[in-house]
Amino acid sequence: MPAQRSSSKNGANKTSRKVRGALGKSEGSGDGVRKLGLKSSIVGKAHRKVRVASDVDRTKNKGSRKGQSRNGDDDAVTYVDASEKLSGKGRRGKRDLKTRTGNEGLEAVMDRNLGRKRKRIYADPGMVEDSKSSSKSKSNVVESDLGKGKKVPRGKDHEFNDSSRKTSLVGSNKLMGSELLDKKVRRSKREGADKLKNVQENGLGNRTSKTNGKGKIRLATEKRDLNWGKYTVGSVEKQRKKKDQGKKNSATDSDLMEKPKKKKRVIRIDPHDISNKRLDDEKANNGSLPKKIDSAENSVEMSKNAQFRAIRPSPSILSFVEDNLLGRRRDIEFRRAGYNTELSAPLDNIPFSTSSERERIEIPIFRNKLEFFAAAKISSSFPSPDLPEIAFAGRSNVGKSSLLNALTRQWGVVRTSDKPGLTQTINFFKLGSKLCLVDLPGYGFAYAKEEVKEAWEELVKEYVSTRVGLKRVCLLVDTKWGMKPRDHELIDLMERSQTKYQIVLTKTDTVFPMDVARRAMQIEENLKEKKSAVQPLMMVSSKTGAGIRSLRTVLANVARLVRR
Ligand SMILES: Nc1nc2c(ncn2[C@@H]2O[C@H](COP(=O)(O)OP(=O)(O)OP(=O)(O)O)[C@@H](O)[C@H]2O)c(=O)[nH]1
Ligand SMILES: [Mg+2]
Numbered sequence: 001m002p003a004q005r006s007s008s009k010n011g012a013n014k015t016s017r018k019v020r021g022a023l024g025k026s027e028g029s030g031d032g033v034r035k036l037g038l039k040s041s042i043v044g045k046a047h048r049k050v051r052v053a054s055d056v057d058r059t060k061n062k063g064s065r066k067g068q069s070r071n072g073d074d075d076a077v078t079y080v081d082a083s084e085k086l087s088g089k090g091r092r093g094k095r096d097l098k099t100r101t102g103n104e105g106l107e108a109v110m111d112r113n114l115g116r117k118r119k120r121i122y123a124d125p126g127m128v129e130d131s132k133s134s135s136k137s138k139s140n141v142v143e144s145d146l147g148k149g150k151k152v153p154r155g156k157d158h159e160f161n162d163s164s165r166k167t168s169l170v171g172s173n174k175l176m177g178s179e180l181l182d183k184k185v186r187r188s189k190r191e192g193a194d195k196l197k198n199v200q201e202n203g204l205g206n207r208t209s210k211t212n213g214k215g216k217i218r219l220a221t222e223k224r225d226l227n228w229g230k231y232t233v234g235s236v237e238k239q240r241k242k243k244d245q246g247k248k249n250s251a252t253d254s255d256l257m258e259k260p261k262k263k264k265r266v267i268r269i270d271p272h273d274i275s276n277k278r279l280d281d282e283k284a285n286n287g288s289l290p291k292k293i294d295s296a297e298n299s300v301e302m303s304k305n306a307q308f309r310a311i312r313p314s315p316s317i318l319s320f321v322e323d324n325l326l327g328r329r330r331d332i333e334f335r336r337a338g339y340n341t342e343l344s345a346p347l348d349n350i351p352f353s354t355s356s357e358r359e360r361i362e363i364p365i366f367r368n369k370l371e372f373f374a375a376a377k378i379s380s381s382f383p384s385p386d387l388p389e390i391a392f393a394g395r396s397n398v399g400k401s402s403l404l405n406a407l408t409r410q411w412g413v414v415r416t417s418d419k420p421g422l423t424q425t426i427n428f429f430k431l432g433s434k435l436c437l438v439d440l441p442g443y444g445f446a447y448a449k450e451e452v453k454e455a456w457e458e459l460v461k462e463y464v465s466t467r468v469g470l471k472r473v474c475l476l477v478d479t480k481w482g483m484k485p486r487d488h489e490l491i492d493l494m495e496r497s498q499t500k501y502q503i504v505l506t507k508t509d510t511v512f513p514m515d516v517a518r519r520a521m522q523i524e525e526n527l528k529e530k531k532s533a534v535q536p537l538m539m540v541s542s543k544t545g546a547g548i549r550s551l552r553t554v555l556a557n558v559a560r561l562v563r564r
Contacts, residue, residue, distance in 0.1 A: 308482075313517035316536075317524070324547045326539050327513025339545060357409045363552045365559055368432030370408040375425040377455075379462045383428055385469030387436040390555055393460060394476030395484060396420035396442030399506040399542055403476065404429065404437055406542035407552060414439055421446025424456065426463055435559045438463075438470075443486050457486075464490065465497035472534070472558050473501040474551075479508045479519050479539070483526065495532050502534040503527065504551065509541040 302310070313321075321327060325337045361367045374383040392400040397420035404414040408431065415422060420442060427439040440463065441456040448456075464473050473494060477483050494501045503523055508516045520537050527533040538554060540547035 308515075308518060308522065311518040311521050313514075313521040314524075317517045317520045320536070320550075321513050321517045321520075321539065324539065324550055325544075326508045326541065326546050327511060327516045328509055329513070329544070329546075334544060334546075357411075361409055361552070362549065363556045365431065365434060365556050366408055366552050368408075368434070370404070370410045370413045370437070371430045372413065372427060373430050374428040376428075377425050377459070379459065379466070382426070382463070382467070385467065387430065387434070387469065388471045388559060389428075389436045389438050389467065389469050390472045390474065390558060391438040391440055391464065391467075391470060392474045392476060393440045393464060393490060393501075394442060394506075395444040395478070395486065396446040398442065398476045398478050400442065400476055401439050402542040403474075403504070403506065403540065404439055406540070406545065406548050407437075407555070419447055420444075421448045421453075424448070424452075426459060436469075443490070444484065461490070461493055464499050464501075465493055470499060472555070473499055474504045474538075474555075475501050476504050476506050477519075477523065479505045479511050479516055482519055483523060491527075491530065491533075495530055498532055500532055500534055502554070503537045505537065505539040507541060507543070508539050508546060509544045 325334060325339070355369075358367050358369075374381075376382045392403060394400055397418070401414040401416040401423055405411050405416070414427070414429065423439055423441045425441065429437045429439065431437055440460050443453070443457045443460060446453055446456075464470065475487065475490065475494075477487060491501065505516065505519060505523075511519075516539055520539060524535070524537050527537075538547060538551050540551055542548070
């Protein structure tokens with residue numbers, strides 16, 4: 001059976017054969033591939049070429065060269081690439097060979113292939129010797145048959161070894177004179193040395209060492225690449241691309257060595273170097289080192305949040321926060337403090353609570369039933385001021401309606417919602433026959449038309465500034481957000497109309513106790529000069545009930561005063 005056919009049937013051997021072919025070795029080359037850690041498939045791809053080796057002493061190797069097929073009659077061993085086999089070119093070559101013997105067959109193949117650009121034909125009578133030596137060669141020495149016993153150490157200068165091996169392949173073909181061979185060897189040496197130098201200096205990225213573009217040299221370079229295992233990354237295809245790119249750039253090795261790869265610039269700014277400051281800063285500093293900014297300037301530059309964090313609450317506020325268990329707390333803390341956490345404290349849209357719940361209220365006036373009796377959209381609709389009134393004002397959604405429910409523990413009497421703008425009229429609630437609690441519409445953001453909101457605001461302003469019988473306005477402020485411009489507007493109005501008002505911080509359960517105290521301190525500071533503002537500032541949570549008892553006490557005093 002023809003050698004090629006038998007070998008082509010054996011798929012497993014095909015790859016190993018290619019590898020061996022590529023390295024020009026028999027068993028030793030296989031070892032070499034394994035040693036280099038290269039995939040045989042990569043090697044095979046790299047060498048899609050036909051190689052014919054005149055195997056003079058092949059018979060010596062009978063049986064020992066697995067995967068390398070034999071032609072019983074011929075002395076020629078042909079390595080045919082799989083792709084070529086498919087295309088049929090390889091077969092034609094084989095058929096020709098079958099009819100000839102020894103060097104005759106070899107020459108025929110060479111003659112046929114010399115005209116082709118991509119096919120390389122090498123005959124190496126010393127190949128077996130080579131393979132023998134390399135099969136031994138776990139030792140670091142390769143014997144070059146050109147060097148006639150000259151031993152070349154592998155490792156550092158192994159590119160020289162490879163090039164010499166390539167030259168041996170060519171030289172044994174007797175197609176080149178010794179002069180030409182010497183030239184080739186020298187060039188290969190030079191190239192190898194250049195390439196190694198290039199890699200050592202510039203890394204793998206600059207491996208654009210150029211050949212003279214001739215096929216043999218190119219093949220030699222590829223072979224060298226394979227043996228350069230430790231320097232080679234990726235497939236040979238990649239290397240080819242790089243080479244092509246290198247050609248385009250028309251840069252020589254020396255050029256590349258002269259121009260090392262540009263490194264990315266890293267700009268570092270010296271924190272002590274004021275030259276990187278803006279011009280304005282320079283002017284302010286008069287070119288000298290930055291001055292220590294005094295506290296006044298500092299306060300201007302500080303963000304609102306930072307300013308808030310800088311507030312130091314007074315001891316009285318801090319103790320009030322602790323005594324009333326204000327701020328975000330755990331249930332267990334409320335229980336320890338004597339709060340009945342099992343009592344329902346719902347806030348929004350719930351059915352009316354039972355009378356048993358208000359019986360627990362410690363201040364008698366708040367145990368009375370809360371009854372809605374009037375709603376007004378315009379000032380002319382206000383009911384007659386028979387009872388002293390306490391009104392609850394503030395921005396929409398601040399918790400006015402919820403606070404009315406919480407104070408009286410009568411959930412469901414005053415409607416509440418998480419949507420700002422639920423209360424759209426002034427709602428009057430009687431607390432027994434002694435006190436009237438008034439729920440005002442909110443101002444600021446609400447789900448309502450601008451004109452409507454403006455109308456609410458005007459109504460509220462009119463009520464707080466003109467209402468006879470209005471004894472106190474509880475101005476509710478969300479603890480989290482603090483006072484807003486519209487709150488100040490209303491305060492100014494109440495100051496002008498000398499309406500007594502008291503700030504009540506709501507939703508204290510949403511922030512930390514310290515922030516409750518800070519907010520209280522901040523507002524107290526702001527309102528120091530205000531004559532109509534009633535101290536102390538109150539803090540509550542309708543959800544947890546914290547501070548509600550204290551507020552009841554304060555408001556009950558208002559009612560008592562009225563009675564006198
Ligand atoms: N966490 C917490 N939520 C509260 C508290 N008080 C009220 N809320 C919630 O805040 C939302 C608004 O409450 P309302 O009582 O309807 O607020 P309002 O000021 O009457 O709002 P308008 O009627 O739109 O002006 C509701 O979803 C309440 O459940 C509180 O103390 N803590
Ligand atoms: Mg409301």
